[in-house]
Amino acid sequence: MNSPKVVVEGLCKVFGTNPKQATSMLAGGATKEEVFARTGQIVGVHNVSFEVKEGEIFVLMGLSGSGKSTLIRLINRLVEPTAGKVLIDGRDVASVPRPELTALRRKDMSMVFQSFALMPQRTVLSNAAFGLEVAGVGKKERERRAMTVLEQVGLAPFAEKLPAQLSGGMQQRVGLARALAVNPSLMIMDEAFSALDPLKRKEMQNVLLDLQREQQRTILFVSHDLEEALRIGTRIAIMEGGKVVQIGTPQEIITNPADDYVRAFFEGIDTSRYLTAGDLMQTDAVPLMHSHTTQIDASSVAATLNGHADYAFVLDGERRIRGFVCRDTTGGASPRLNAVECIRRSTPLDDVVQRVVASRAPLPVVEADGSYCGSVNKTNVLNVLTRHRGSHV
Ligand SMILES: Nc1ncnc2c1ncn2[C@@H]1O[C@H](COP(=O)(O)OP(=O)(O)OP(=O)(O)O)[C@@H](O)[C@H]1O
């Protein structure tokens, strides 16, 4: 197992002159609003802990003022914590001396913001190369590297243009290229795509996902948009009033929202689109029978069906599906082994629906290595569709 890229432990930030009073109120269960009403202190972040793994896109999501930006500023130490600590690559950020911290931010933590702050008098290429210039990389080398990332974000033909000659979406891509050019081990993106219209935004998400497929970076991504979080997040942390209320994969959050605050983000979103066969399968609905031989004997089928089941899956010694057996027309156990197509656990819901609707029997769901993990039938599909789509149409 890789060690985590970022570890955040009990991190707190109170803005104001008397953070102690605020933290003791918080420890006693007071909310951010109560603390403010009584003390005038503003809770930015309260007792947040999580780990960001190497190579994942970790999304911080929450309403305006929930503490997302403060949290990332605590991570790159633009803001000093009231309590708690941040480790990057196992190193306590608080112990890094100032000059080294500047270098660390420059080299290992690239930031991309909503306002991309390009320099208007410089060309696209020169803007993309800026981070490298600051880091002292020679002109030829930095322009070569900047050109490579401009190609990656599809802007190579515009290298000699000025930012004003580009659309907003293209300018944002220059911002992304500038961050990528320094080849940071951690990218921090605060509402990087929020100012773009929905189409451009989706396009940028795709650029990011494509890049991520080629070179798995660790990305800390702030967004207030659940759909964006679901599309790009490996895991999502949902923040409310300075606290993290839930951390999970998109599927975990959709299938098991922690509370009404989390559920409210689902409003108007077809969350079922983000579910897979693994999210709706049942693990004990269909009886299992183990057999390695081609001969299947009717009495063991009868024992497996045990009087009430209509189907049983037949597995080999490695838990791979060989087929299914069922009752015959007279209601007795038939020893005939029928072929069945398996569904991969990661198959998206829309494909699962098509396959299940076309099949009379429940279908087996298998892991990537082909081993059996559960089954899906029409009822499972209908349940998930009514639960996730019914309330939002
Ligand atoms: N420098 C500061 N001084 C005082 N209060 C601050 C400061 N920075 C942030 N806050 C407060 O901390 C809380 C969290 O703010 P933060 O900017 O982290 O929220 P956010 O989740 O990023 O919101 P948004 O989605 O609007 O960007 C807010 O109540 C904010 O008013």
Ligand SMILES: [Mg+2]
């Ligand atoms: Mg913010």
